[in-house]
Amino acid sequence: PSGILTPGVTPVIGNGVVVDLGVLFEEIEHLDERGVATSKLRVSGNAHVIPEYNRALDQVTERFLGKRRIGTTGPGIGPTYADKMTRVGIRIQD
Structure with a gap:
């Protein structure tokens, strides 16, 4: 911050x-x-x-989408927020 x-x-x-x-x-x-x-x-x-596997997932998903890609640079932020939303993510306290 x-x-x-x-x-x-x-x-x-x-x-x-x-x-x-x-x-x-x-x-x-x-x-x-x-x-x-x-x-x-x-x-x-x-x-x-943000775990390493979410970076990989972000990059692979973007390539898979081809012309429908969303333009992510692959840092894993989106998949990590998805994990947070579904309550399966890794938190600092974990």
């Missing part, structure tokens, strides 16, 4: 968000290297994790 750049703010990644842990850790590392304090960052235990 952009609030991480505002002193005195506790930045929160809420439960309505899907999180790519690799990207999150990379961003935290880059912020730390720039001297931005990241220790106050909080992530809801109910936020869902």
